[in-house]
Amino acid sequence: MKTGSLSRYSWAMVIRGVIAILFGVLALFWPDITLELLVFLFAFYALFDGIIAIIASISSMKHHKQWWAFLLEGLLGIGAGIFALILPEVTLFVLLYVIAAWAIVTGLMEIIAVFSSGWDEPTKLLIGLAGLASIILGVVMFLYPSGSLLVLSWLLGIYALIFGILLMMFGVQIKKIGS
Numbered sequence: 001m002k003t004g005s006l007s008r009y010s011w012a013m014v015i016r017g018v019i020a021i022l023f024g025v026l027a028l029f030w031p032d033i034t035l036e037l038l039v040f041l042f043a044f045y046a047l048f049d050g051i052i053a054i055i056a057s058i059s060s061m062k063h064h065k066q067w068w069a070f071l072l073e074g075l076l077g078i079g080a081g082i083f084a085l086i087l088p089e090v091t092l093f094v095l096l097y098v099i100a101a102w103a104i105v106t107g108l109m110e111i112i113a114v115f116s117s118g119w120d121e122p123t124k125l126l127i128g129l130a131g132l133a134s135i136i137l138g139v140v141m142f143l144y145p146s147g148s149l150l151v152l153s154w155l156l157g158i159y160a161l162i163f164g165i166l167l168m169m170f171g172v173q174i175k176k177i178g179s
Contacts, residue, residue, distance in 0.1 A: 007178020050077025
């Protein structure tokens with residue numbers, strides 16, 4: 001894989017990171033948010049993140065053997081976002097499992113990308129940690145489904161902040177490699 005070619009698309013990871021951080025701040029500092037608003041925040045975040053992941057996938061198709069991992073991640077994100085928009089009356093219980101499944105699959109796709117890449121170790125570590133953070137969030141949500149909206153908001157906020165920071169660092173790292 002040509003890291004220089006991938007570095008041209010580092011902006012996509014940085015944008016994903018910024019959006020994740022914004023979502024995380026909203027979830028953490030607006031804990032009295034209603035279920036409906038949380039559903040819409042999640043839906044728009046998942047849609048935008050999915051679109052950016054697809055753009056990154058298509059952009060790196062010629063230079064990255066496992067480009068399909070980001071494509072699948074993007075399609076799943078868009079699917080999760082559309083589901084949340086079409087069924088806003090979905091209960092916290094169902095939403096919790098949709099978000100948990102999305103987080104686990106996202107994490108797995110990130111980890112697949114790590115093992116199939118030619119990136120250096122610090123770069124692999126960053127995207128691997130982002131994938132691990134996603135998986136941990138999903139597992140915790142599956143194990144404790146009766147959590148309150150406040151706890152869900154905090155879990156999502158903390159996850160989004162960590163994931164966003166790691167994606168931004170990943171974007172900067174792949175830009176440096178290509179320079």
